[in-house]
Amino acid sequence: MKYLDEFGDPELARRLLDEIHAVTTRPWAMMEICGGQTHSILRHGIDQLLPESIELIHGPGCPVCVTPLETIDKALAIAERPGVTFCSFGDMLRVPGSGRDLLSVKSAGADVRVVYSPLDALNLARENPDRQVVFFGIGFETTAPANAMTVHQAERLGIGNFSLLVSHVLVPPAIAAIMESPRCRVQAFLAAGHVCSVMGTSEYPPLAQRYRVPIVVTGFEPLDLLEGIRQTVVLLEAGRHEVANAYPRAVPDAGNPAAIAMLGDVFEVTDRTWRGIGRIPRSGWRLSPRYREFDAEERFAVSDVRTREPAVCRSGEVLQGLIKPHECAAFGKQCTPRDPLGATMVSAEGACAAYFAYRRLDLARRS
């Protein structure tokens, strides 16, 4: 994968930065949707190298961050049941529910396992027919195809002791919700490249026109990000509200038709609550009626969950790009990656964690 190094080349980055400086004449505020992009921007110090008049607003695209508290509490309740093997990607284990996280449930004796693919969880179900194996299926359009495939396989192979706790969310309705907010300052979006590699770009032109914002499909390596920012500034300066693709090496306009077909079969669109943001209509996926028997929420009938968010946490405003992480009073004090109050401080892709990780020095100098 020498390929990746080439997309971090400092010389080429310098040239792109020079171009960005040359074309920028006014202040602009653009939002990168994806937490992976936020992380990469801060990790490489890209925000420090842009013209001061360009503000990057960090978006809600961190799957760990926006998974609703209620779903996490349900996960904790299911994981504690005898006979259950609860499987999750690693970074969900530290996300606090109402007072606990999956790691502490594990240490108290629950069978909680980190897996690297939902298909691993399905294999566990096949190998352990006396256990109920549950996979925590969260994330955006990027992680959904593998989860859809797994449920499809479970049905095809008749693996009845497997189920999925689903909390998938979708990017385009979130863009609409952000633009509808009266406090919204976003003038352009860097769309999440890997979401588009699944879904394609066709969902974005109507958003660009309706809200009069350019939307540029952008990747994750330093040069990808700089090229996405450059194209965004060019469109902003020209007053063009268009969709552009700055990540064509991974994103065909049609996306991945096989994945889209599988998603359409296994999931159906539903309203979703986003942690810290609220309920967004038609902003997520749940299992379609044909696959409903694999829905862990139905199988374990966890409906009497009462949630409790820390009052001081302002992650909702962070996720909407209304405040920067360090503008929250709890940031770096009661709330650290070690003792997070909100999910934005947990995931490496959460904006609060990224600021804490990479920008402590700048913030300390400022305070």
Next chain:
Amino acid sequence: MSGGLDFEGWTCPVPLRDTPTVVMGHGGGGAMSGELVEHLFLPAHGTAGNTVLGDSAVVDVGGARIAFSTDAYVVKPMVFPGGCLGDLAVNGTVNDLAMAGATPLYLSIAYILQEGTPLTEVRRIAAAAGAAARAAGVRLITGDTKVVDNGSGDGVFVTTSGVGLVAAGVEIGPHRATPGDAVLISGDLGVHGVAVLSVRAGLEFDTAVSSDTAPLNGLVAAVLATGADVHVLRDPTRGGVAASLNEIARTAGVGVSLEERRLPVPGGVADACSLLGLDPLEVANEGKLLAFVPRDDADRVLAAMRGHPLGAGARRIGVCVPEHPGMVVARTALGGTRVVNMPIGEQLPRIC
């Protein structure tokens, strides 16, 4: 920073996190491990206070300066590309002694075996331990064996302890890090951690990376033979270079400034870390050392390292500074800066 953000106090003296039980992060070599030691073990043992927490303790015994160290090994799987539990356990304690500038001499070894473990596996681990001891020039002179019920252990756990002699005039420890010191690394980063991950159940991936487990006492001897006033030596094992440098920075009250472009991260490690969402600086090494030496001594120490087979890839990666005490800051390849953090607990591969 009064009235500002409380960055300094974020792991210490924060009390032990409010979990009633041990969690895996307590063993990750990062902030949680440190808190367990500081807030539970040291007070319970009655050794809190002026203890310098290095890789070994150095004590005077009958006029001799003895370095003493102990370590437990629970690596899973027990065999991985480039090594196994046996050589890892011997090299680990040899290295902890060597990081105090000691000449390692004698080791003890204790095996905790789970009922049902094939004896061929036990033999393989023991043979590797013996071979590693011979290669390092130390002797395994005492030991113990315990067997636990099936389900009470996980194959084989090994504990080694060791003693070594520290020569007169050698004073090496994290407290001696001084602004102006050059920060050196003896070679490629992250290979042990990636090699183990590559064979871990559920995560198998093809890689040419194999563990760097090796005894570093020869390399340390070569460094000391230069006559340089070596301030700090540290083998960046669990928690990687990030954890080691943060510990040193906090112990000595100095800052560390790294040049990211100078970090020797081999392609296989960079790829695996990129895929799994890990930072190579936080990945474990088992045959590398970090050295803090006065700027004027740096070139001859580097030359000595490069003249040794285990230090051929040695290079300068940064400098010890008076600014931002307790903090490690890296200049990124693009020219920005970022903080390099103390890892918290276990490394958790990311979701997407």
